[in-house]
Amino acid sequence: MTDRWPEIDENIVRHRIMSAMMILREAFGYGVREAIDAFDARYRLLRETRPDDFTVSSEEYGRHFYS
Template identity: 50%
Template structure:
């Protein structure tokens, strides 16, 4: 399994912090850049794999502060 497949799985599973950390490690990004990339990837996955998400976008982000 490649890094991005694992990251995508974390995103779909609503494991936001581990996904952001995995992005940082895979791409050697700063925290700020990793957060931006996470947001971009999340939107991409919402468009291309909507049935994989079990909660709404608002619920997905509830309790996460950046």
């Protein structure tokens, strides 16, 4: 399996939530709950380590997103 984290990270910082979730599920075989947990952990890590890369503020991120 190739390393999909750069692709996942790019989707997360660009506010492409569904794309990141789909890759997490495909790459790791996660169910929905596992993918949400993995997304949340990676989102928090990226907010700490790459805050300037995000295209929306933390207050706006995820607003109006319903799965």
